[in-house]
Every structure is written in structure tokens, then in C-alpha cells.
Amino acid sequence: MTGKAVGAAANIADTAAAFDGRIEGQRLMRDWYKALEEAPARGQHVANVFVMGNAVEILRAFDFQLVFPEINSLQTGVRKTSEEYLRLSEDYGMSPDVCSYVKADVGLILKEHEHPAGRIPRAHIAIASNMCSTFIKWAEIWERLLKTPTFVLDLPGQRAGNWRVRPGDAQHAADARWVEAQFQDLIHRCEAITGKRFDLDRLAEVEDRVNKMVAHWNNVMALNRVCPAPYNAMLDGLTYIGIMNVYRGTPEGVAFMRNLEAQLKTKVARGEGRVAEERYRLLFSGTPCYVSMRRLVELFETWGGVFAYSDYLTFAAGGMDAGDLAYDTSRPLESLAEVTALAAQRGLSNQFFAHERLAQQIRDYAVDGIVFHGIKSCRFVSSGMADTRDYLNKRLKMPSLYIESDLIDPRYWSDAQIKNRVDAFFETLRQSGGAPPAGKSVPPATGRAA
Amino acid sequence: MNSSSGDEATLNEVLEHCNDLRLAPIPDVGSLPERYTGTLGHFPVYFPEEIAHAAGLLPVSVLGGGNRLELKHADARMGSFVCSICRSTAELGLNGSLNGLTGFITHPICDAAKHLAGIWARNFPEQLSEILYLPQNVNSPGAVRYIAAEFQRLRGELEKRSGRGVDDDALRHSIRIYNQNRRLLRELYALRRDEPWKLSCTESYLLTRARTRMPCEDHSVLLERALAAARRRTLPSQDKPRVVLVGGFCEQPPIEMLEAIDSNCHVVDDDLLIGLRWITADVPEKGDPIWQLAESFVERSAASPVQHDERKTKEGYLMEMIGASKADAAVLTAAKFCEPGLDEQVAWAKHLDGTNIQYLVLEFEEKMTSFEQMAMQLETFAESLLFAVAA
Numbered sequence: 001m002t003g004k005a006v007g008a009a010a011n012i013a014d015t016a017a018a019f020d021g022r023i024e025g026q027r028l029m030r031d032w033y034k035a036l037e038e039a040p041a042r043g044q045h046v047a048n049v050f051v052m053g054n055a056v057e058i059l060r061a062f063d064f065q066l067v068f069p070e071i072n073s074l075q076t077g078v079r080k081t082s083e084e085y086l087r088l089s090e091d092y093g094m095s096p097d098v099c100s101y102v103k104a105d106v107g108l109i110l111k112e113h114e115h116p117a118g119r120i121p122r123a124h125i126a127i128a129s130n131m132c133s134t135f136i137k138w139a140e141i142w143e144r145l146l147k148t149p150t151f152v153l154d155l156p157g158q159r160a161g162n163w164r165v166r167p168g169d170a171q172h173a174a175d176a177r178w179v180e181a182q183f184q185d186l187i188h189r190c191e192a193i194t195g196k197r198f199d200l201d202r203l204a205e206v207e208d209r210v211n212k213m214v215a216h217w218n219n220v221m222a223l224n225r226v227c228p229a230p231y232n233a234m235l236d237g238l239t240y241i242g243i244m245n246v247y248r249g250t251p252e253g254v255a256f257m258r259n260l261e262a263q264l265k266t267k268v269a270r271g272e273g274r275v276a277e278e279r280y281r282l283l284f285s286g287t288p289c290y291v292s293m294r295r296l297v298e299l300f301e302t303w304g305g306v307f308a309y310s311d312y313l314t315f316a317a318g319g320m321d322a323g324d325l326a327y328d329t330s331r332p333l334e335s336l337a338e339v340t341a342l343a344a345q346r347g348l349s350n351q352f353f354a355h356e357r358l359a360q361q362i363r364d365y366a367v368d369g370i371v372f373h374g375i376k377s378c379r380f381v382s383s384g385m386a387d388t389r390d391y392l393n394k395r396l397k398m399p400s401l402y403i404e405s406d407l408i409d410p411r412y413w414s415d416a417q418i419k420n421r422v423d424a425f426f427e428t429l430r431q432s433g434g435a436p437p438a439g440k441s442v443p444p445a446t447g448r449a450a
Numbered sequence: 451m452n453s454s455s456g457d458e459a460t461l462n463e464v465l466e467h468c469n470d471l472r473l474a475p476i477p478d479v480g481s482l483p484e485r486y487t488g489t490l491g492h493f494p495v496y497f498p499e500e501i502a503h504a505a506g507l508l509p510v511s512v513l514g515g516g517n518r519l520e521l522k523h524a525d526a527r528m529g530s531f532v533c534s535i536c537r538s539t540a541e542l543g544l545n546g547s548l549n550g551l552t553g554f555i556t557h558p559i560c561d562a563a564k565h566l567a568g569i570w571a572r573n574f575p576e577q578l579s580e581i582l583y584l585p586q587n588v589n590s591p592g593a594v595r596y597i598a599a600e601f602q603r604l605r606g607e608l609e610k611r612s613g614r615g616v617d618d619d620a621l622r623h624s625i626r627i628y629n630q631n632r633r634l635l636r637e638l639y640a641l642r643r644d645e646p647w648k649l650s651c652t653e654s655y656l657l658t659r660a661r662t663r664m665p666c667e668d669h670s671v672l673l674e675r676a677l678a679a680a681r682r683r684t685l686p687s688q689d690k691p692r693v694v695l696v697g698g699f700c701e702q703p704p705i706e707m708l709e710a711i712d713s714n715c716h717v718v719d720d721d722l723l724i725g726l727r728w729i730t731a732d733v734p735e736k737g738d739p740i741w742q743l744a745e746s747f748v749e750r751s752a753a754s755p756v757q758h759d760e761r762k763t764k765e766g767y768l769m770e771m772i773g774a775s776k777a778d779a780a781v782l783t784a785a786k787f788c789e790p791g792l793d794e795q796v797a798w799a800k801h802l803d804g805t806n807i808q809y810l811v812l813e814f815e816e817k818m819t820s821f822e823q824m825a826m827q828l829e830t831f832a833e834s835l836l837f838a839v840a841a
Binding site: 092093094095097098099102130132133134136137140141143144150151152153154156157158159160161162171174177178181182184185349352353354355374376377379380382383384385386387388390391404 | 526527528529530531532536540558559560561562564565567568569571572573575578579580581582583585586587589590591592593595596599600603755756758760763764765784786787789790792793794795796797799800
């Protein structure tokens with residue numbers, strides 16, 4: 001290695017060591033909220049989008065400021081203010097049995113869009129995909145209360161178990177054609193709203209950045225296959241996917257993911273894990289409980305348990321990690337439709353056949369057990385969970401724990417009960433000799449260049 | 451016996467048969483008419499039964515377990531926060547009641563319904579188990595083409611399972627049979643709208659539901675008999691408010707609940723079993739039958755809380771139902787834990803608040819067995835409406 005190369009490598013190592021994904025992620029989220037607040041003054045058009053199936057690439061090509069209402073709702077939980085919003089919406093008439101994200105957002109509307117992180121601008125258009133059926137009902141609420149024009153993006157999902165669709169086969173071609181037809185329709189609507197002509201080159205630029213982000217993100221995910229796992233999928237990982245969503249297709253997003261990968265590689269090279277002594281590698285299936293996530297993770301980490309993977313990191317980050325998905329920027333619109341159709345089936349709607357993905361991830365991440373987090377207000381993840389657990393227990397003899405709380409409703413968090421169940425789970429794991437006392441050796445991940 | 455009592459006896463006989471069918475298990479393959487080789491289960495709301503019919507598979511709606519089914523398995527497989535119809539459907543599968551099905555098709559009406567396909571795949575791998583991805587965007591150009599492709603895929607799957615090719619002529623024949631049935635169902639609802647004292651909501655529901663357990667052509671014969679008898683009924687008009695009932699598009703309200711409503715109101719329109727009535731006009735009997743079915747889904751279709759359509763707001767179609775049936779009021783129901791239904795209930799109530807149309811909000815569960823409180827609410831509601839009309 002030349003002296004120059006040694007110097008460059010040292011610089012990269014220094015940058016990686018200085019980078020803190022959590023702190024940088026929080027800074028970027030603050031910047032995003034500031035940008036939301038200032039969007040009306042800038043005269044920028046605003047779009048509401050969800051984290052699954054959202055056509056962000058097209059919206060960015062039109063310079064929309066993106067609002068993620070799910071993230072707004074979860075942030076009320078993180079900031080311990082969700083109950084106020086939930087009660088407001090229940091007083092308005094919303095049922096206790098529906099999605100608490102929706103209810104927090106209705107509360108936000110009733111509070112004139114005053115969010116603990118700042119004022120949320122009203123959207124000029126909302127994109128709701130069918131990946132979570134609640135998205136559509138949520139968007140209909142905006143149509144009704146705020147007169148927001150809504151575009152429902154219908155993505156044909158995984159139809160059956162053992163569903164194998166490959167790029168270019170007849171089924172994929174038919175699905176992609178339908179998705180592309182909808183994108184064409186969406187583009188016309190965006191042109192009418194913004195008064196701008198659609199620019200394919202802009203779309204290609206955004207896609208190129210998404211490709212880079214996804215490549216880094218896949219490597220970040222793969223790095224957690226190493227033991228000890230360098231990060232906790234359900235704590236650090238939540239910050240990472242926040243950036244994957246909010247900064248998707250932006251230079252800031254690419255830089256974050258690049259630096260994150262470098263930092264985590266450095267950690268792996270040093271043998272540093274998220275917990276001082278990793279004793280149990282776990283998989284978390286379901287959505288977080290944002291009001292008490294730090295506490296929940298603590299309950300596991302005190303036993304040396306780390307969440308090496310969570311399916312949440314896949315479906316809540318757009319499903320793009322699920323198998324070599326990258327845009328062909330030489331044919332940006334067609335490719336967007338093709339990849340969107342594939343991601344919908346491989347990374348989003350396969351939640352309805354969760355046993356298939358989980359069986360694979362159990363092997364990939366060499367986990368000792370699965371923690372299922374069922375929540376009554378999210379049928380997308382929770383409805384089939386108990387049956388999936390039963391299936392995996394029987395087929396793979398995989399130890400598992402089932403706990404219940406909510407995404408953001410603190411009234412459903414029962415600390416003592418959950419702690420008891422977590423402790424009992426680890427006792428069982430320990431007595432059954434599930435994991436060696438000081439962790440296990442897992443082959444290092446092989447990353448892909450961004 | 452005079453002709454009036456003869457008609458009543460005919461109607462009673464038909465209704466009794468329909469009620470027996472409601473409580474009956476899915477037909478045994480051995481008991482099917484010759485042209486059928488098996489049964490195909492489908493979950494609400496809409497399913498293109500013509501395709502199964504043409505493939506020689508008897509389409510049977512899987513409508514949950516009602517209030518006589520004890521859950522012994524499903525409690526451990528689906529969270530307590532999932533609606534009753536999904537849980538009891540899973541129970542029917544797990545307790546072996548649906549073993550005879552060739553397949554089970556569910557739809558992207560809600561996330562719990564989609565999960566049923568996963569439960570089927572894990573527990574009944576020998577059955578065809580699928581989500582038929584009917585689109586939630588029927589407004590973009592290309593929707594009909596996509597639906598046609600999805601129907602074509604279904605056609606191929608059913609051909610494989612039934613071992614019978616489905617040519618276009620067979621499909622057109624099935625479309626003709628279903629068109630006849632749709633005409634009769636429209637007549638049924640027209641009778642209730644025009645002379646509601648002649649046919650109650652419960653009776654109409656039983657008559658409609660019978661199609662979920664018998665061949666469509668036989669159901670049409672049954673409907674013709676019942677309609678003829680009902681039209682000749684000489685029951686006097688009763689002093690009851692005319693109401694529209696909504697919220698029964700998927701999970702089935704218990705029959706006792708419908709009877710309680712009938713006791714107090716004339717239900718002049720409803721969305722019960724709307725999937726069986728989804729196509730609102732004849733499907734064209736010429737041309738590519740798959741295309742005609744797909745186009746009918748988009749262009750000749752009803753509305754429900756679980757189908758997004760920019761042309762049909764939820765408040766808009768409720769108001770149309772109320773207007774077209776000259777209803778005085780609405781009964782807004784929702785099944786417990788049914789997210790789309792509960793969301794819509796709020797929207798409907800808020801909308802009606804801005805009109806002078808009265809409404810009653812009811813929450814139900816298919817498994818409920820106590821109706822006293824509901825009956826009292828309905829009685830009070832009906833009385834208040836009658837007094838308001840009188841004033």
C-alpha cells in the first residue's frame with residue numbers, strides 16, 4: 001500500500017469511527033421536521049406517503065416535500081405525547097380498536113397539525129398503497145377532513161405460499177405493466193398539481209441514489225449476521241430505517257448509509273458488539289412499541305440478548321433488501337415499475353406468508369429465538385402471528401416468545417407482565433442450553449459494493 | 451287452502467330451507483350435482499363465481515361460524531383483537547369443517563383477511579389457497595386489463611385443480627346463469643324498497659344467502675318461487691320507519707340482530723352479502739368473457755367500505771342508498787374489531803350529523819348471543835323516528 005493509500009484508508013477509518021448513526025440520524029430527522037415546517041413558506045408542494053409502496057422516486061422528481069404520517073405518529077410515541085393525540089381522536093369518535101397511528105394522526109388534525117416536532121404542513125396529494133389496507137382508510141380520512149387528493153397505488157402482492165416470481169417472467173411482466181400504468185396516471189396528476197413537466201432524467205438521478213442507499217443498507221443488514229452483532233435491529237435499526245424512508249433518493253441519505261456501513265464495518269473488524277457480551281441472538285417479528293422500545297430492548301440486553309434482525313427492517317424500509325433489487329436507470333420508469341412490483345411481493349406483502357421469510361432469516365442470522373410482538377392496532381403484522389409462531393415452533397423447533405402491547409398507545413404497555421415473560425423466556429433458553437455462554441461464531445457477511 | 455295461505459306456506463317452506471342451508475356445513479363432494487367436481491371456498495366480499503362455476507367447482511362463500519361455533523383452535527392461532535369472521539373461518543379450517551374444499555380464495559379487503567391465505571398455506575397445503583388481488587385502484591387506465599389478467603390466472607389455477615378446461619363458451623354460459631340470478635336479486639331488493647312489509651330484511655337475507663351453498667341455477671329457481679309468493683303476500687303495511695342498514699358487507703350480523711331490526715324498522719336497503727350482488731347490471735354475454743367480467747367489476751359494481759373507488763365516496767353511496775330507497779334514517783353497524791367498518795362508521799355518522807337524517811350506531815359480532823340491549827336501542831330509535839315524522 002502506498003503512503004497516499006494508507007493515508008486515505010486512515011481517513012476513512014477516522015470518519016467511520018467518528019460517525020455515530022444514532023446521533024446523525026437524530027440530526028437528520030430534526031432537519032426533516034424543520035423542512036416540513038418551512039415547506040409552505042418555500043412554496044413547496046407537499047405529499048403524504050407511507051413507508052410501504054410509495055412512489056417516492058416520482059414525487060422527488062417533482063420536488064415534493066415528503067410527509068410520512070406514520071413517522072409523525074410514531075414520533076408522538078417516542079416523545080411520550082401520543083396519549084394526548086389518541087384521546088383526542090377517541091373523543092372525536094374513533095374506535096379504541098383501530099390503528100393507533102391513524103388515531104394519532106386524526107388527533108394531529110384536530111390539533112391543527114401541531115406536532116411535538118413542529119407544525120406539519122397540509123399535503124397537496126397523498127399516495128396510499130394497498131400493502132397495508134389501513135393506508136387506504138387513512139387516506140380516505142384526509143380526503144374527508146382535509147380534502148386531500150388521494151392516489152391509491154395498487155401493488156399486486158404475493159398471491160400464495162411458495163410464490164416464485166422472477167424478473168421478466170409473465171406474471172412479473174403483467175404486474176409491472178399494471179404498476180407502470182398507475183405511475184403514468186400519477187405522473188399526470190403530479191404535473192397538474194405542480195405545474196411542472198415530468199423529467200425522466202431527474203427520476204434516474206433519484207433512482208441512482210436509491211440504488212446506492214439500498215446497496216449500503218443491504219450491507220448494513222448483512223453485517224448483523226456477524227457475531228457479535230454490531231447493532232440492535234430494534235433500537236439502532238429503527239433510526240436507520242427512519243433515514244431509509246425520509247431521505248430515500250437524496251444525497252444526505254446516500255451519505256448516511258455509506259458512513260453507517262463504514263462505521264459498522266469498523267465495529268465488526270474490532271469485534272465490537274452492540275452488547276458487551278452477546279449471549280443470545282434474537283429475531284424480532286412485528287412492529288415496535290415506540291413508547292417503550294428502549295425499555296423493551298433493555299429487558300433483552302440485560303440477558304445478553306440482541307435483536308440481530310427484525311422483519312420490521314424489511315417491510316418498513318420499503319422491502320428493497322429482499323433480493324437484488326436495483327433500478328436500471330437507463331429505463332427509469334419501466335424499471336421503477338418492475339422493481340416496485342417485485343419489492344411488493346418479496347419484501348412487503350410476503351408478510352401474509354411470514355413463515356417463509358422468517359424461516360430464511362432464522363438461518364441467515366443464526367438466531368436462537370424469535371420474539372413476536374403482537375399489537376391489536378396493527379393487523380398487517382399481527383393477525384397471522386400466532387399461527388406463524390406455531391408453525392415455526394413445530395417445523396424448526398425454534399424457541400419463541402409472544403408479547404403484546406401497542407405501537408404508540410402507552411395504555412397497552414404492561415411493564416411487569418412483559419418483564420416476567422421476557423425473563424421466563426431467557427430462563428427457558430438457558431435451561432435448554434439454547435446458546436453457548438459467550439455467543440457463537442457466525443461467518444462474516446459478504447457485502448455488495450454500492 | 452286459499453291461494454294466500456298457499457303462498458305463505460311456499461314462502462315459509464323456502465325460507466326454512468334457506469335457514470337450514472345457512473346452518474349447514476359446506477356441501478359434501480358426493481352430494482354435488484353431476485356437473486360439479488368439487489367446492490371452492492371464497493371469503494367476502496366479491497369473488498367472480500362465474501369462473502369457478504364454469505370450471506365445475508361449486509363456489510361456496512365462507513362466511514364465518516355464526517354464533518353457534520365454539521372456538522377450540524383459532525384462539526391459539528389468531529390474536530383476540532382479530533374480527534370474529536376471520537377467527538371463526540380459521541376455526542372452521544382447523545376443526546376440519548372445510549376439509550372438503552378444493553381451495554380457499556381470500557381478497558385484499560383488509561389485512562386480517564389477507565392473513566387467512568397464510569394460515570391456509572401453513573395448515574392446509576393440499577388445498578389451493580390464494581389471495582385474489584382485486585385492485586384497490588379501479589380508476590387508473592389499465593385497471594380492467596390488470597383484473598382480466600388476474601381472472602385469467604385464476605381460471606388457469608381452477609382448470610388445474612378441477613381437471614376441466616374452461617373455454618369461453620363455458621364461461622359465457624356461466625355468465626348467463628349468473629345474470630339471471632342477479633336480475634332476481636335486484637327484483638328482491640326492489641320489492642323490499644317498494645313494499646317492504648312484504649319481505650323483511652331477515653327473509654331477504656336468508657334468500658340471498660342460500661346462494662352460498664347451492665348452484666346458482668338452483669338458487670334462481672328458489673328465488674323465483676319466493677319472489678312470486680312474496681309479491682302475492684297480503685300483509686298490511688306497518689307503521690315503521692324506513693331505514694337503510696349498512697356495515698354488514700363482510701362479517702355477518704347474527705340473524706337475531708336482523709330480526710330485532712325488522713321488529714322495529716322496515717329495512718328498505720342494505721349492504722348485506724354485497725359481494726353476491728357486487729355486479730349491479732348484466733355482464734355482457736358477448737365478447738371475451740374474462741374481459742367482460744373484469745370490466746363489470748370496474749364499471750357495473752356496487753360499493754363497500756373495503757373498496758376504494760374515486761367515483762364512489764363512502765358518504766356518497768350511503769346517501770344514494772338512502773335517497774333511492776326513500777329511507778327516513780340509517781342504521782350504521784360495524785363488526786367488532788373490523789377496522790374498515792369501524793372507520794367508516796365514524797365517517798358516516800359525522801356526515802349524517804350534517805344532514806337531517808337520523809341514524810343509530812350499532813356494533814355487533816357474529817358470535818354475539820344477547821340482543822336485549824340492542825332490541826331496546828332499536829325500539830327507542832324507531833319510536834323517536836316515528837314521533838319525529840308525526841311532529
